[in-house]
Amino acid sequence: MNKTVEVHSSVSALVQRALELILSKAETAIGERGQFTIALSGGSTPKPLYEAIANQKLPWDKIHVFWGDERYVPADHPDSNELMARRAWLDQVALPQANIHAIPTLSANPEVDAAKYNQHLQTFFNSASGEFPALDVVLLGMGDDAHTASLFPYTEALKVSDRLVTVGNKDDNLRITFTYPFINAARSVIFMAAGANKRPALAQVFAPVADDFAYPSRLIRPQGELYWLLDAAAGLEL
Numbered sequence: 563m564n565k566t567v568e569v570h571s572s573v574s575a576l577v578q579r580a581l582e583l584i585l586s587k588a589e590t591a592i593g594e595r596g597q598f599t600i601a602l603s604g605g606s607t608p609k610p611l612y613e614a615i616a617n618q619k620l621p622w623d624k625i626h627v628f629w630g631d632e633r634y635v636p637a638d639h640p641d642s643n644e645l646m647a648r649r650a651w652l653d654q655v656a657l658p659q660a661n662i663h664a665i666p667t668l669s670a671n672p673e674v675d676a677a678k679y680n681q682h683l684q685t686f687f688n689s690a691s692g693e694f695p696a697l698d699v700v701l702l703g704m705g706d707d708a709h710t711a712s713l714f715p716y717t718e719a720l721k722v723s724d725r726l727v728t729v730g731n732k733d734d735n736l737r738i739t740f741t742y743p744f745i746n747a748a749r750s751v752i753f754m755a756a757g758a759n760k761r762p763a764l765a766q767v768f769a770p771v772a773d774d775f776a777y778p779s780r781l782i783r784p785q786g787e788l789y790w791l792l793d794a795a796a797g798l799e800l
């Protein structure tokens with residue numbers, strides 16, 4: 563793992579840096595493998611990043627978009643991570659619908675939809691059960707409880723290491739989430755975290771010893787590169 567922690571002066575500087583990184587990873591991936599695969603996060607921090615990506619001229623047909631987690635709501639619900647990314651980015655550019663790999667949420671059973679997304683990913687990457695294919699970029703946020711994707715403290719999802727996708731649980735609201743070993747298989751994992759409310763969690767996530775089960779972002783130790791992009795408020799005491 564190659565870990566880089568950067569503290570930027572403002573949220574817009576952080577967003578600009580995330581944009582640069584993603585453009586550079588996309589160029590490399592398309593040059594080397596003919597396509598760029600990225601998993602998006604929800605939360606509020608990445609929205610200006612998605613708007614900035616939409617303003618770029620990119621070979622959209624070579625870009626495949628996935629989600630690291632999704633709330634268990636229909637795709638037109640205001641809480642949907644897919645809806646946010648569609649409005650800010652995907653609906654604004656000529657990215658083929660077939661390249662948008664949204665998490666299904668309509669079977670009334672999150673276990674069934676998690677299994678469907680798992681299968682969809684295995685088919686896309688042509689990987690066998692038990693293998694963890696590498697996305698080019700997994701974009702993540704972190705909550706002030708140190709959760710990431712929908713891997714919440716002390717939940718069963720943190721123990722799942724035999725598949726790509728599982729069911730997450732936020733205060734008894736079920737969600738669908740990548741598992742930590744799938745995130746860790748990525749070529750690059752980019753965390754974006756802004757705001758002073760993230761400081762106590764970050765201190766635990768960066769501590770040499772702490773409980774991974776209490777602070778799930780600690781589980782993210784990718785085989786490739788790990789970037790933590792922070793704003794000045796989040797990074798103040800680091």
Ligand SMILES: O=C(O)[C@H](O)[C@@H](O)[C@H](O)[C@H](O)COP(=O)(O)O
Nearest residue numbers: 604605606607703704705710711
């Ligand atoms: O769907 C979600 O809620 C997320 O993917 C989640 O893990 C998010 O990234 C963090 O809660 C940070 O959210 P903010 O960017 O709003 O701080």
